[in-house]
Amino acid sequence: MTCSACHQGLPADARFCPACGTPAAPGAGRPVPAAPGLPLPEDKRKPVTVLFCDMVGSTALSGALDPETLRTLTLRWFGLMSAEIEARGGTPEKFIGDAVMAVFGVPHVHEDDARRALAAALGIREALKRFNAELERTLGLRIGIRIGVNTGQVVAGSDATARQALVSGETVNVAARLEQNAGPGEILIGPQTLSAAGPTVAVEEAGPLALKGKTDRVPAYRLLALGADDPELLRRFDIAFVGRRTELARLAEETHAARRGTRLLHLAGEAGTGKTRLLREWRTRATGPGHLVHGAGRCRGYGDHGSLAPLADAVRTVLAEAPRSADGHQDDIALGVLAAGLLDDGTPNVPLEEMCAALATVLARTARTCRPVLVLDDWHWAPPPLVRAVELLHIRLGDAPVLLVCAGRPGGAAPPATAIPLRLEGLDRAEAARLAADLIGAPRTPVAARLLERAEGNPLYLEQLLLPADAGTPALPDDELPPTLQALLGARIGALDPAERFVLDIACVVGREFDPAELARLAATAPGTAAPPDGDEPPTVLPVLQRLRRRRLVEPVGTGPRSPYRFAGGLVQEVAYASLSKRTKAERHEQAARLPSVTQAGDAAVGGHLERACRLR
Incomplete structure (x- = not known):
């Protein structure tokens, strides 16, 4: 799918x-068929960002224009809004009169849905400027809009083919009320949107507002601009670097080895493990013979970018900062090929092989006066032409002292076939405790063991779990997750096929550790699933668990064929559990109370599942 x-x-x-x-x-x-006996996923609770946009003064407009003209104008405007929304991965869910409701996070959650929604809101406002210029020339009039954006939990269908996602919940209502309170041309956003979008969002306070249907006033902010999303700006790079001695030593070795010929590395790690911070620290510490010149580019998950734009960004920096050769000679033909294509708009203007040959010629020439290092970050978003270009470039460079580094998450674009793998795991317990103490600004203060267990050595998880509440964002209860982490892990879980998602949904109710045979029993008795014939064993879930293992969501506890499994991270289980509807959780807790492993554990274990089922109902 x-x-x-x-x-x-x-x-x-x-x-x-x-x-x-x-x-x-x-x-x-x-649609990917589920394994025998496994139904398709049901409605889910998920973090989304909702955008409402309404036309200002439409009543007066309808009295001034012929109905046909008004209809043409409205449809044109809806088309322009939809283009801005869909270009950033949003879904225009409803058109009501002259208003549009869009959802970011349905059918698929993205880790940056809040930023995408704000970018769409600003894009809509810019599109309106261009549209108004046309209307003034043709009809002698202008139109105005107001926009409200809010982030939070909703209940939504999981069918990607549905015409309307039919999301519901307080998040939708608040977004609509924010839009109604916005002035002409204004974009009002809620506190959760501001928190989820990160520190580079420029706003000014516009509240708290008394919204219809809300007893308490709601903090609101007027959106002014959306800054860059570079990790250096969004993450806490202002604190001391912790750990990673082995990885830094490995990068230093590869830097030294690149003096004898081009090296290509693939640095892989889950989101938040610190790939970008590690590379930055390595660059600042890099020493040795020869002048290192670093160029960096980032792959993007959406937007209108050239297929080779990250490579172009890295090469531009290297060529700009590299010292000139003593004879001043430049390969004008090769540079001309690059200038007319790759370095112009990030796309090749000649066949890819020819472009890579020209780039290899230029980089090899540059390597006479320095040692070029090209870093391509967020490699999991790399399009196939970029993967092929890096592979060809590596072959063409041969003995030139150039280092190529691709850094990304597992499960996205495949690493270049000739790349040397370098894996980045979480910090150990002592390093995580050090980092947490630095984050709270109290190096001598002991950090709660529960916090370290939840973060599991992931620096981003630590940052988000320790994120202080500001005046507009209330502190979260200890058992809740910040919107950023919900979206980050929700995006991984939401990318699963129906069978994988169904098995994960059942497992998260059982607990952190679960038995595959019992999981199969639960799957066979789940509502909407055809029970196996009398005397037959339920279908195994092991093939599905193996796929989840390759996605690094679950892992076996032992080595035997009947070994139990567990979630690869506790937060993965938390997010999967939080995404289930209350009805589904209640039904599955009731079923889990009858599992042999639960009944053997005693009345407290059985009662725990039944109490949860009762409270959820």
């Missing part, structure tokens, strides 16, 4: 992903 690279929905019989161009497996656009 989704692209293996960018996780966007695929049309039926798609040969290539329409969003990023990745080749699709035969039949990939058709």
Whole structure:
């Protein structure tokens, strides 16, 4: 149902992903059938960002224009708004009169849905300026809009083919009320949106507001601008670097080895493990013979970018900062090829092999006066042409002292075939405690063991769990997750096929550790599932668990064929559990209370599941 690279929905019989161009497996656009006895996923609770946009003064406009003219104008405007929303991965859910409601996070959650929604709101406002210029020339009038954006939990259908997602909940109502309180041309956003979008959002306070239907006033902010999303700006790079001695030593070794010929590294780690921070620290510490010149580029999950834009960004920096050769000679032909294509708009203007040959010639020449280092971050978003270009460039460079580094998460774009793997895991317990103490600004203060257990050595998880509440954002209860982490892990879980998601949903109710045979029993008795014939064993879930293991969501506890499994991270279980509807959780807790492992554990274990089922109902 989704692209293996960018996780966007695929049309039926798609040969290539329409969003990023990745080749699709035969039949990939058709719904993935669940394993025998496993139903499709149901409605889910998920973190989304809702955008309402309404036309100002539409009543007066309808009295001044012929109905046909008004209809044409409205449809044109809806088309422009939809283009801005869909370009950033949002879904225009409803058109009501002259207003539009869009949802970011349905059908697929993205880790940056809040930023995408704010970018869409600003894009809509810019599109209106261009549209008004046209209206003034043709009709002698202008239109105005107001926008409200809010982030939070909703209940939504999980069918990507549905015409309308039918999201519901307080998040939707608050977004609509924010839009109604906005002035002409204003964009009002809620506190959760501000928190989820990160520190580079420029706002001014516009509240607290008394919204219809709300007893307490709601903090609101007027959106002014949306800054860059570079990790250096969004993450806490202002504190001391912790740990990673082994990884830094390995990068230093590869830097030294690159003096004898081009080296290509693939640095892989889950989101938040600190890949970008590690590379930054390595660059600042890099020493040795020869002048290192670093160039960096980032792959993007959405937006209108050239397929080779990250490579172009890195090369531009290297060429700008590299010292000139003593003879002043430049390969004008090769530079001309790059200037007219790659360095112009991030796309090749000649066949890819020819462009890579020209780039290798230029980089090899540059390597006579320095040692070029090209870093391509967020490699999991790399489109196929970029993967192929890096592979060709590595081959063409040969003995030139150039270092290529691709850094990304597992499960996205495949690493270049010739890349040397370098894995980045979480910090150990002592290093995580040090980092947490630095984050709270009290190096001598002991950090709660529960916090370290939840973060599991992931620096980003620690940052978010320790995020202080400001005046507009209330502190979260200890058992709740910040919106950023919900979206980050929700995006990984939301990319699963129906069978994988169904098994994960059942496992998260059982607990952190679970038995595959008992999981199969629960799957066979779940509502909407055909029970196996009398005397037959329920279908095994092991093939599905193996796929979840490859996605690093679960892992076996032992080595035997009947070994139990557990979630690879406690937060993965928390987010999967939080996404289930209350009805579904209640039913599955009631079923889990009858599992042999639970009944053998005693009345307290049985009662725990039944109490949860009762409270949820």
